Amino acid sequence: MQLSTKHLLGIKNLSSQDISLILSTAEQFKEVLQRPVKKVPSLREVTIVNLFYENSTRTRISFELAEKRLSADTINFAASSSSAAKGETLLDTVNNILSMKVDMVVMRHSASGAPHFLAQHIPAAIVNAGDGINEHPTQALLDAFSIQEKTGSLQGRKVALIGDIMHSRVAQSNIYLLKKMGAEVVVCGPPTLIPKHIASALGVSVSYNIKETLAWCDVANVLRIQLERQNQVLFSSLREYNIAYGISRQLLDSLNKEIVIMHPGPINRGVELNSDVADSKQSIILQQVENGVAVRMAVLYLLSGRTAQA
Amino acid sequence: MKTLINNQALLTIIDRLADQLLIAYPDVSTTVLVGIQQGGVVVSNLLYQALQKNSKGAIVEHGQLDITFYRDDVRHKILAPDTMHLPFAIEGKTVILVDDVLFTGRTIKAALDALFDYGRPDRVKLCVLADRPEHRQFPIQADHIGQVISTQRNDKLKLRVNEKGQAELLLLSA
Structure with missing residues (x-):
């Protein structure tokens, strides 16, 4: 083959x-x-x-x-x-x-x-x-490999891509791959960081609510806020982003299940991921x-x- | 297509080879069986069962070796790899490499390369179901041979396992 x-x-x-x-x-x-x-x-x-x-x-x-x-x-x-x-x-x-x-x-x-x-x-x-x-593409392939290794299969898996979808090549490759392999995909982030027509163009669901998204998914792939690619102000401050969309221990503990946390790196600690989540046993960042x-x-x-x- | 060794004859050969191995390597605790993907794994699994039966339950460790990444024709043909499974140390052990057919010797050369990336065995022996000695391209000979078969260079021999799980050696003529 x-x-x-x-x-x-x-x-x-x-x-x-x-x-x-x-x-x-x-x-x-x-x-x-x-x-x-x-x-x-x-x-x-x-x-x-x-x-x-x-x-x-x-x-x-x-x-x-x-x-x-x-x-x-x-x-x-x-x-x-x-x-x-x-x-x-x-x-x-x-x-x-x-x-x-x-x-x-x-x-x-x-x-x-x-x-x-x-x-x-x-x-x-x-x-x-x-x-x-x-x-x-190789990031999406290694993410898929890691999901498969951790959860057994991609087919029917519920995967959330969270954060800066607009500027993320990792998100785009992940969406193509996960859809081809039969996973369900939700993208979640502030409206300014999610392309307007992504749902119809790529066949994903869109959510602006982090808590609902985490409660739905098996795997959360948290993306980096790409400050170097943003040439206009798309959210008011990093601190506000962290409060609205950052993933904290408290938020994960409020779910009644354990989800897998992924991040392609490099992590902005205290922005999209808090340290007590990035370094927890739910995180497979180093396995990735x-x-x-x-x-x-x-x-x-x-x-x-x-x-x-x- | 012609059957060279049918299932019944094959099982008789396996029993004979297992007896030979037990005499040659009486210390089963330092002997490991390693089948080469894919046909060699079938033969080594059968040998393992026969050894288990004849050595009254003494455990012989056995694994499988895939040579895909070690082939010398990798530049011409990219093949998807098979499973590699050596769940034990081979350091200081007697490794019995098992293959279905010994032909040019290239597979065994690649298998030796692969094996030494896992450690340094005490010695390596080669056991094959069938030997085609007139076509060798490397100075490699088997220590234990099930049957010598006279063939043409272009003949293709294939170990097939049928729907009933019975192995037989076939000649797919050129």
Whole structure:
């Protein structure tokens, strides 16, 4: 069985079979990560460049670790310390790198659609590590893997995405994925942070009431307030956001069930999540990070076959 | 399609191999059985049952090894992995690798690579249901062989488990 795509640009164009294949392959890589030697030789002949035009800690380290655990050679590129700062175009930069015999590109960019543009012009396989406010497919895959691991299955699972839906590529990828895999999705946040037509466009339900949403869901994926992407005032203060939509111990204790708390990181403590929730045993935030490496290994492994001829 | 070893003959071979193993490795506490996905797992499960019966309940640990990530043709063909399950330490143990058919030797080479990522066994032995010795591409030979089978290079041999759960070795001609 193979993926139906040469690149991983987003979840939007993946089939549910593709998603299942990635998740089941990731399970085997998770086993690899528990061994004394946490490494397999599968991508020994592959060179991968990590092109990061936007800051990242978790995703970059996670991809780099995944590549190393697969025995691939890796190069790291950060736009801030490169010729991009001198005005070189994206395509020139990438073509220069590829001329040094690089097989795969992992890319993060602040412009939505940047990896899609690149995919039309270069032969190498591309993995989108986040593009603007469009998609962050590997985050959605690792979230799905973590939900499946914790609760058994995605089918029929009630998942709430809470917070800044408007600016969140994590939310968009999660919605595509969860809907394809048969989960029910509610998005919840202040009206200014939820796109107007999201219900009809993506088939999710919208709620503006945090307590009702938490009472409904099995899993709450709490998103970061993306201050860097908001160029106008969308809520009055962080303190007010925390009071209206932040998740506190008290709020969780008022529910008559235990829900799973997730967050893609980095957490704004005291804004969307209080510390007594983020660090509680209900939270699987650190398991998400651990699973991220296995999921990215699966994606790179499954896409690597398509680079042999290029 | 032709049946090379039917279920009855296969079970007789398994019994004989189990007897051989018990004589060769009398200390079952330091011996582990590891089947290679997928056919080898079927054979090792049968061997495990036979060993349990013949060694009067002494426990032989057994697991399964998947070589997908260690294949030397991974650049040409990406395959979805099977389950890997070695729930015990192999450090200092006698590992009996079990496969259905020994052909070119490439699978065993990959299995050895995979195995050593789990630890350093005392020794590794190879037990196979069927051997096709004239097509070997690596200097690898089995220690315990169920049956030697003369084949053409292009022949495909497949261990199949039918609806009744009975295993048989088939020849799918080229």
